[in-house]
Amino acid sequence: MTAPDMLAYVAAVTAHGGYTARFAENLRTPGVRVPLTADPELWAQAVRLGKRVVWLHTYGERFADPAEGRPSGSPKPNPDQRAKVQVAIPGTAEEMPDDISYDADTATLHVGAGRISPVRPEVWAYEVSGMKIIKKWFGYRKKNPTGRKSSSLDDIHTEEWPAEFTTELLHLLHVLTLCVEVEPDQADLLEKICNGPLVTVADLEGANVFPVPASARKAPVPESPEAPTLL
Numbered sequence: 516m517t518a519p520d521m522l523a524y525v526a527a528v529t530a531h532g533g534y535t536a537r538f539a540e541n542l543r544t545p546g547v548r549v550p551l552t553a554d555p556e557l558w559a560q561a562v563r564l565g566k567r568v569v570w571l572h573t574y575g576e577r578f579a580d581p582a583e584g585r586p587s588g589s590p591k592p593n594p595d596q597r598a599k600v601q602v603a604i605p606g607t608a609e610e611m612p613d614d615i616s617y618d619a620d621t622a623t624l625h626v627g628a629g630r631i632s633p634v635r636p637e638v639w640a641y642e643v644s645g646m647k648i649i650k651k652w653f654g655y656r657k658k659n660p661t662g663r664k665s666s667s668l669d670d671i672h673t674e675e676w677p678a679e680f681t682t683e684l685l686h687l688l689h690v691l692t693l694c695v696e697v698e699p700d701q702a703d704l705l706e707k708i709c710n711g712p713l714v715t716v717a718d719l720e721g722a723n724v725f726p727v728p729a730s731a732r733k734a735p736v737p738e739s740p741e742a743p744t745l746l
Contacts, residue, residue: 523565523578524558525549530568533702537709550705551714557707564700571693574686589686590693596633598688604629606676613658615650626653626684627676634688637695652687656680 528534528549541548552558566578570585579587591597604612604626612627617639623632624639641648654661656673719725 519578520562523563523569524551524561525565526568526572527561527565527701528705528708530565530572531698531701531705533698533705537705550708552708553712553714553718554708557704557711561704561708564697564704567697568694568701571690571697574690589689591689592692592696596635596692596696598624598631598634598638598685598692600629600681600685601632602628602630604676604681606678608674611658611674611676612653615653615657624649624688629681631684631688635692635695638688638691641691641695648691649687652684 529547535542538548552561563583566580566583567585570578571590575586575588575590579585581587601623605628610628612629614625614627616625617623617634617636618625619636619639621632622634622636623630624634639649656676658674716725
């Protein structure tokens with residue numbers, strides 16, 4: 516077992532709506548519970564599927580492997596499922612979009628006067644921890660940005676809609692489309708794992724994995740005080 520494989524396993528098992536629905540009651544108490552399969556074949560399936568999930572979530576920057584259908588670069592669905600600009604989103608200050616909506620009958624995303632389709636209903640509704648991803652993304656970029664203001668600096672924002680915003684939105688829609696496509700496989704895998712043999716706490720204690728030493732819970736100390744940090 517490697518750390519990347521463990522990450523992929525966790526992504527396959529937990530990064531989908533089926534997980535939160537199945538363990539809704541347990542998740543009322545903070546902390547993610549991850550059922551660990553004792554079946555080598557299910558483990559291998561989860562790692563393989565999880566690598567695709569992480570590949571999607573990182574826009575193709577992690578776990579890229581063309582031989583496994585995960586090329587480098589922003590992931591794209593099949594052409595017939597790929598969201599495209601049907602009516603350009605106005606970029607001028609006067610016409611910069613300030614609202615976004617969805618028409619389920621035509622599978623069309625309306626961004627101000629612009630239109631993008633096809634967009635699946637599940638993509639429009641996609642959320643993480645109750646946060647609607649597309650609405651959240653747009654909220655920071657619209658004419659009058661939403662969000663809490665803590666200083667006058669929050670009033671500084673773009674006054675036009677650059678072409679880069681449209682490109683970013685298309686990339687987001689493509690990734691969410693593929694995330695939606697893979698969710699049934701994740702839900703099916705979770706069902707098989709929960710109904711199969713599981714690694715128990717006693718098993719982990721017997722293997723000296725638990726209890727986790729206090730030192731393992733601390734952030735690593737930089738080798739040099741001048742070493743760069745994340746923030």
